Amino acid sequence: MTKEQDAVEHEESYIKAYEDIQLLKKDVMRPVRMELEVMKPEIYLQHFNVTDTIVCFGSARVREEKESQEKVKRAKEALAKNPTDKNLQNRLYEAEGLAKLAKYYEEARRFAKLVVQHAGDRFAVVTGGGPGLMEAANRGAFENGGRSIGMNITLPHEQRPNPYITKNLAFLFHYFAIRKLHLVMRSRAFVVFPGGFGTFDELFEILTLVKTGKKEDIPIVLVGKEFWNTVVNIPGLASYGVISPEEAESCEVVETAEEAWDVLAKFYKIK
Template sequence: MTPNEDRKIREKFKQKTWNEIKTNDSWAIFKIMAEFVEGFERLGKIGPCVSIFGSARTKPEDASYILAENIAYELTQHGYGIVTGGGPGIMEAGNKGAARGKGISVGLNIELPFEQHDNPYIDSDKSLDFDYFFVRKVMFVKYSQGFVVMPGGFGTLDELFEAITLIQTKKIGKFPIILVGKKYWSGLFDWIKNTLVEEGKISPADLDLISIVDTAEEVLEVINTFYQKYSLSPNF
């Protein structure tokens, strides 16, 4: 293989030489620090919020979109702001519901080669852009009083299992994790219960970290019951 052919292959698959990796890693530290600092400074002022996750590919006429919008609206009527990934689909629905309810509407955007663009329902002073998924995920976990997980794909599952793992390992305090859509999530939950628990990969008590519901009223009930049960105030 000629040097030119090698270069073309590396460019196609976004591979870098070892020297390029070392150089980029050194400079990336400053970009990562900047994203953390901006996130901490701006999100530390937003107050109690609930994060809503789900597919960016969900259309406005989809039942999941409409439900996510209504969930966000109802949460704002109970004093919660809404945090989403800032993009289209379920994220747009969450921000739209927050805007309709005149509540706090936060968007944590990420640069992606497809699908992601910010939606028009984010508060103008509460839209943040991230290059790094791991920085963005820290912001979701650190400044959310609950996760509402609508039907979604790999990105949604990533956020879901990240939160469960952090709570299970006691790296963060417990907060409500709510899967919305029993039909959509039941297969995954059954596999967790019948395979992971049965084979001893997790404990039966770990199942209590997750609630599965179908309605906006049930989402509110889970969140409110959680904070009453543990005598906690959101954001504390």
Template sequence: MSKPNKQSKPHRRLPQSRLTERNFPSAQEDAAQPKPASRYDGPGSSYKLAFADSDFLLRDELRPVRVQLELLKPDLVQQAHGIESTIVIFGSARILAPEQARARLQAAEAQGDEQALRRAQQQVEMSRYYEQARRFAEMVTTASARLASPIHVVTGGGPGVMEAGNRGAFESGGKSIGLNIVLPHEQEPNPYITPELCFQFHYFALRKMHFLMRSIALVCFPGGFGTLDELFEALTLIQTGKCRRRPIYLFGRDFWDKLINLEHLVETGMISPNDVHLVHFVETAEEAWAAIVAEYDLDGSQCDEGGGEFAVDV
């Protein structure tokens, strides 16, 4: 005897969102849950979620976790913004914009204070570096916009030369990055950094690592201890092979020759003769950008249809 035909049930397709939806609540969702009034919500309670408990995260024993967070946060944010290659601008926070320097000179002349006058004249002289940094960042931002992966300017996020770098990118309509550091007398981040790319660091070591992670070149303007620290950290890592070699440009040979006697280091055997070639001297934004264009063939094979990826993580 033949069996009766059973009508097959139609196959029901699940919506794609149902197939990929989360299995568990996110940390953000759990942290946002309203907390009912409780005897365990008061000071000293350990009831808070560990990742939402700032007192817990700031304990000395949690330093390894905080170090990891300072490594991850800027890296993940830059990945989300598609930032692959950067040029770092180092330089003094004390170098004034030309208009500020001229205003101080006029005030010193009106006061008749010889010491203040000499200091103001020096500030006017040094202000040319502010303008060169601003101009250089403008050239980087404008010229690299045609690349498959644009190059972004990175600074320490403060005033002076750092402000000039972020300002040049901002005035060109591009994004730029500021890696600020908590200091006892630190000023506010300069107003030209892209807000989503303005970071603050507790650890100098992590900040300096992020300067190098995506950089294809370092451009160093006159500066003091902080600038020298950043410059020599990069030179040491390149010299010892701890990071990929990349060009380092020093703005203003007269300043740097008076500060660092590279030939003396060679003559006394402190560095190898080839080590002097780790740095290149430039005087203008145009000269620095032309050198980078030649280094990476940016006017040829790396344009729109080319590659565009230059940096390699340290």
């Protein structure tokens, strides 16, 4: 081999296209990257025969009762040392708000347990794969021998996958749109616990898909009566005529894991 041949073989252009990471990262290759994000989870989900899922959404910030109360305590102690600090006041405000929602960690965990106990392998439990209420739902399925799937996404503030996901069923996405595709396409119910912008985005996405006929009619259950009745006024939309009275009944609002499961059991005639 001549020096010239050796030089050519080390040029970037000579790397096989599917092995060229720098090529795949270029803007012009976005469609290829998106297709890869569609195909990789599809291959794994088909391999593990995942056809029907129950999707659970909820805040990544909500923790178990004990941890939440500890956070409130620390925030109060910090503020007591500097009571005029606006940042510390805001941290206490957040901690106290999240403490009100801490009970739903156990509700999410128990709901997923009920799915496994009463439906067996019929449904896999799917979440966004992160901490908080997503972790709780994955945990409930995982601890009771059910299939537990996590669909995480890269964010500016790193969100690591929770430890309660079935081996080789944890996925990492770059594109929200492709992640939503996989969350929706096999879903047979959406159970939505209290959450913020991300949870609202996912809730209204599935409502829109169902109401436009892009997704078959499935149960959409909101867990946490006080929370949902405070922050969302769907009947108010109907009162202005922007949705129909029938559409205002698209979601069932419940308080407990058992009530949420009863909605699904009734819909699918599971005794």
